[in-house]
Amino acid sequence: MDTSNAAQFGTLLREARRRKGLSQAALGGDKYSGSYISHLESGRRSATPEVVEFLSRRLGVSLLEWGLAPAPASVAPLGNTIEDLLVAERARAEHDWAAAITHATEAASRAEAVGDTGRHWEALYVVAQAKFSSGEFAEAARRAEVLSAHEVARRFAVARAQALSLASVANRASDHLGWAVAYGARAVEAADTAPPIILAEALMALVTAMTEAGHSLVESAPFMRRLTELSPRLTSDHSRGMIAWTIGSVSFNGGDIEEGIRQHDLAKDLLDRRRDLRMWLRYNSTAARWRLNCGITEGVDDMLKTASLGLQILGNNYDVVELRQVEAMYAIRRGEPLEAARIMTEVLEDPVLGAEGMSRGNSEMVLAHAFRALGQVEAARRRYELAALQFEEEGRLRAAVNAWRRSVGEEVSGDFLTVG
Numbered sequence: 568m569d570t571s572n573a574a575q576f577g578t579l580l581r582e583a584r585r586r587k588g589l590s591q592a593a594l595g596g597d598k599y600s601g602s603y604i605s606h607l608e609s610g611r612r613s614a615t616p617e618v619v620e621f622l623s624r625r626l627g628v629s630l631l632e633w634g635l636a637p638a639p640a641s642v643a644p645l646g647n648t649i650e651d652l653l654v655a656e657r658a659r660a661e662h663d664w665a666a667a668i669t670h671a672t673e674a675a676s677r678a679e680a681v682g683d684t685g686r687h688w689e690a691l692y693v694v695a696q697a698k699f700s701s702g703e704f705a706e707a708a709r710r711a712e713v714l715s716a717h718e719v720a721r722r723f724a725v726a727r728a729q730a731l732s733l734a735s736v737a738n739r740a741s742d743h744l745g746w747a748v749a750y751g752a753r754a755v756e757a758a759d760t761a762p763p764i765i766l767a768e769a770l771m772a773l774v775t776a777m778t779e780a781g782h783s784l785v786e787s788a789p790f791m792r793r794l795t796e797l798s799p800r801l802t803s804d805h806s807r808g809m810i811a812w813t814i815g816s817v818s819f820n821g822g823d824i825e826e827g828i829r830q831h832d833l834a835k836d837l838l839d840r841r842r843d844l845r846m847w848l849r850y851n852s853t854a855a856r857w858r859l860n861c862g863i864t865e866g867v868d869d870m871l872k873t874a875s876l877g878l879q880i881l882g883n884n885y886d887v888v889e890l891r892q893v894e895a896m897y898a899i900r901r902g903e904p905l906e907a908a909r910i911m912t913e914v915l916e917d918p919v920l921g922a923e924g925m926s927r928g929n930s931e932m933v934l935a936h937a938f939r940a941l942g943q944v945e946a947a948r949r950r951y952e953l954a955a956l957q958f959e960e961e962g963r964l965r966a967a968v969n970a971w972r973r974s975v976g977e978e979v980s981g982d983f984l985t986v987g
Contacts, residue, residue, distance in 0.1 A: 574610030576619075581608040583626045594625055624676065648677040648686050655693050662845070662881060664701035668694050688719035688726060692733075699737050700845075702883030705924065708737035712750070728758035728765050735772040739779060740885060741924050744962035747776035755790070763800045770794045771813045781965030784821030791817060808837030812850055819857040827857060845886075848877040852890050859896045867897055888920050888930065895933045904940035911937060928957035932970060948974050 584594050584604075591608070592601030598621060606612035614622070622628075651674035658666035675690035691714055699707035711734035714720060720727035731754035739747035751773030758769040771794065774787045784791075791814060798810045815830030831854045840847035855870035871894060878886045891914050898907040911934040915921040921930065935950030955970035 573607075573613040576614060577608040577610040580604075580614075580622060583628050584608075587626050589626075594622065596625065620676070620680065623679075648674045648681075648683065648690070651677065652686065652690055652693070655690070655697075659693060659697050659700070662700070664697045667697040668701075671697065684718050688714065688717050691717070692726075692730065695730075695733055695737075699733065699740070700883065702885050704737045704741035704885070705743075708734055708741055708743070708746070711737055715750075715753075724757050724759075725761050725765050728754050728761050728769050731757055732769045732772045735769075735776055739772075739776045742926070742928075742961035742963075744776060744780040748773070748780055748782075751776045763797050764803075764806060767794060767797045767801065767806065767810060770797070771809065774817055775813060778817050778820045780962055784817065784823070787817055787821075804837045805839040805842050808834045808839070811837060812854075816853065816857060819861060824861050824863075827861075828863075831857070844877060845881045848874050848881060849886060849889075852878065852886070852893055856889070856893045856896065859893065859900055862900070864897070864900050867900075871897060884919055885925060888914060888925050891920070892926070892929055892933050895937065899933075899936055899940055904937045907937035908934060908941065928954050928961055928963065928966070928970075931957060932966075935970075935973070948976075 584591070587594075590601065591604040595601055595604045599618070603612065607614055607618070651670045655667045655670035655674060658664075658670060671690045671693035675687055675694065678684075678686035678690055691710065695707050695710035695714060698704075698710060711730050714730035715727055715734060717726070717730070720730050731750050735747045735749075735751035735754055738744070738750060751769065754769035755766070755773050758766040770790050774790045774794070777787045777790075794810050794814060798807050801807050801810075811830045812834035815827045815834060818824075818830060819827035834850060835854070838847055838850055851870040852874040855867045855874070858864070858867055858870075871890075874890055875894075878890050882890070891910055895907040895910040898904070898910065911930055914930050915927070915934065919925075921927065931950050931954035935947045935954055938944075938947035938950060951970050951974035955967045955974060958964070958967035958970055
């Protein structure tokens with residue numbers, strides 16, 4: 568970098584740092600001193616390619632914005648990008664989330680360095696997916712939201728729809744249901760002319776978010792019809808199984824228990840456990856949850872045995888919390904409320920499983936049911952209140968109202984739990 572370029576770079580660096588609100592020392596971090604950053608900004612020192620890459624990452628600025636991208640003739644970084652992406656995808660398939668994130672992040676940096684916006688978006692999408700799968704739902708949501716505004720997402724409807732669908736699912740998992748519905752609706756809009764599998768993914772994200780947010784079956788009916796019409800157009804049995812799973816859960820929530828069981832049984836036949844074993848285990852856990860929610864215990868024992876065998880190993884912390892909630896529900900239905908209270912007390916007292924954003928409202932609700940079954944009225948009342956407050960914070964307004972009603976002794980049909 569010659570003297571004139573160093574001065575120009577210094578000006579751009581100073582502007583980017585000030586926009587970010589960082590001091591010179593904070594920008595340099597543990598790698599470069601504040602005085603060195605000062606020399607760069609004044610043009611007294613020239614930045615090496617390594618320094619430029621470090622600073623661009625710290626500031627979230629594309630090298631292209633600084634006019635410093637490597638020449639197009641450089642093919643080595645592109646080759647490394649492909650290799651890192653392949654390793655990241657392989658690691659994600661094997662549930663090695665840390666390795667997937669590391670390699671995908673490196674691929675994103677390399678792609679950005681050569682101006683390959685397509686692979687840059689793809690690599691960042693893999694990072695967001697891995698964050699979601701590892702249970703970092705809030706971070707996954709944030710990254711997916713950013714990706715939905717990426718240059719590639721603005722150019723291609725499929726990329727935009729996928730990012731918005733992931734933003735919806737991740738916001739739902741992190742108990743931000745208003746945002747989950749909003750992003751789901753935007754995903755459906757973006758996917759309107761996309762291939763059926765992309766539109767189906769967006770519709771499933773939307774109707775699931777609407778269900779958990781307390782929307783009625785009437786409100787979700789138009790999107791359910793679109794899902795039903797899409798299903799025969801999908802070439803994959805597994806994808807059709809995902810649709811059946813979604814329709815079944817929404818049907819249960821709307822009070823159509825017969826249709827809920829029929830669709831969940833169909834999903835069981837169509838879902839391919841070899842394709843996604845964790846998804847198969849989650850199906851068994853949530854299918855058991857919906858049956859118990861409606862007072863049905865038939866088939867639940869086998870579902871829970873299947874889920875328990877694998878989710879302890881393959882699931883994330885949120886999967887484990889949901890499984891514990893269902894196990895406690897089953898204990899209450901079997902007439903063992905003391906066991907249910909023990910399970911949920913352990914979950915709520917655990918610093919990880921009982922943390923905010925870990926479906927704490929449902930955990931409080933199940934514990935309240937257990938105390939009520941034990942005849943501990945005051946303890947149950949307090950837990951219903953805590954559940955109601957948590958549901959309000961999560962945007963589950965119908966569930967919050969029902970929890971408040973239970974706290975004053977009213978009988979409320981259904982809504983043993985709110986998640987499907």
